[in-house]
Amino acid sequence: MAAALNIQKGTSKHSAYDLRDPNSDVIERHTLAVIVDNEPGVLARVIGLFSGRGYNIDSLTVAEVDHTGHTSRITIVTVGTPAVIEQIKAQLGRIVPVHEVHDLTVEGPSVERELALFKVAGAGEKRVESLRLADIFRANVVDSTLESFVFEITGTPQKVDAFAELMRPLGLVEMARTGIAALSRGA
Template identity: 65%
Template structure:
């Protein structure tokens, strides 16, 4: 039950881990076992010679829930560091989407014009479809998708966000 003054907030967590089998499963298991939701999840090796990966997790919760998540993640082995990018200062976050639109004639021309207006790249083209590539904030991608819905939107594939703090300091 939420305290009266606690509101649910969206947070972006960055987690440095050893790149080894089972680590992602343990992280996801922590969330599912405690009933926490993962809204977005991206993982990639960031330091190949050190075998270190970065997991970026978007989740929501009250401040006390977010604190619990951070503390519980920090106790998992082999996690090196957990940073709440939302609370640590300004950050840059981006997402990549591939958006497939099918159509002919005027709808096809309008879809291409929308892609140009939104600086989306044509990643693939056939005589009856386009696949557009768009990178930006999640809200920008959401708006782009809404515009393409009436123009023959078929399918969307999104990466989830990648995020990093601004400034000269690393994690």
Template identity: 65%
Template sequence: MHIKTEAIERHTLAVTVENEPGILARIAGMFSARGYNIESLTVADVTEDASISRITIVTKGPPAVIEQVVAQLDRLVPVHKVIDLTELGPHVERELALVKVAGAGDHRIEALRLAEVYRARVVDATISSFVFEVTGGTEKIDKFLELMREVGLVEVARTGVAAIARGRQVI
């Protein structure tokens, strides 16, 4: 007997909502109540009067689960629109990370060399450490962190994914 399993896919969702207290908790609660994981979550107001916020959520699951997540998000009252950017097509994703690396001698030189290759900027420096700012896709940041572990990575702060559709498409 062969059991067919659906492939796990990564999806980026853009959700526009009324900017009101508790909406983020309701969305996170919907995910946790159903056992869905949020890999990345960013939120900010996007209108001049701060009445509408845009929430970008990165999650993984089989296509049927992603469809269910989108449908359930769409039913929440203060939600205006839910767009699966992954299904929509080409889109741009970026993330920012602040990366603290401590070390001396060759490790310090190597950290600076790697930062140059990854176009990371030094935003703070002391005799014993650097703080780098690196932006790009999640994979680029993950690789940068992997390499920095070898030369003295001590702390990381990441923003989460910000994403937008390419071309003329607007959500």
């Protein structure tokens, strides 16, 4: 099979990702999980790397995940050609407080979730409709006045986008999104 795909032996040691044409110009979207020491300046190092070398950040989230080990998990969604994505991973791996770099997009199935808050203002039928749609999307009402709701929704970025589109004509006035958190599936 390798021969049929014109794969060079040895380039596919770790993942099927490397089977694809490394010189491809196709822009891909990858979700990276970066485990770092939770120390001052570590986020600046990661962001500085992206801005300094001209890489893109679509979404970035960070929080401490191991309080005793003082490690944080940075989830970055980035876009680029396969060669650029590989270079981004290698450059991230070079940062001294970075422990691990995982490319969740190629390391197997993964789940991605984002949390968003929507403020929707309105009255009458629009107000009722927004509540009905929120129920369909399993969004929670976390604040309510006579003129407004704040909905909390969790899901894939696509689901959040879809909800935002539906809320727009119903009086969407403000929105806050956390960016993506992601984990690989299985043990």
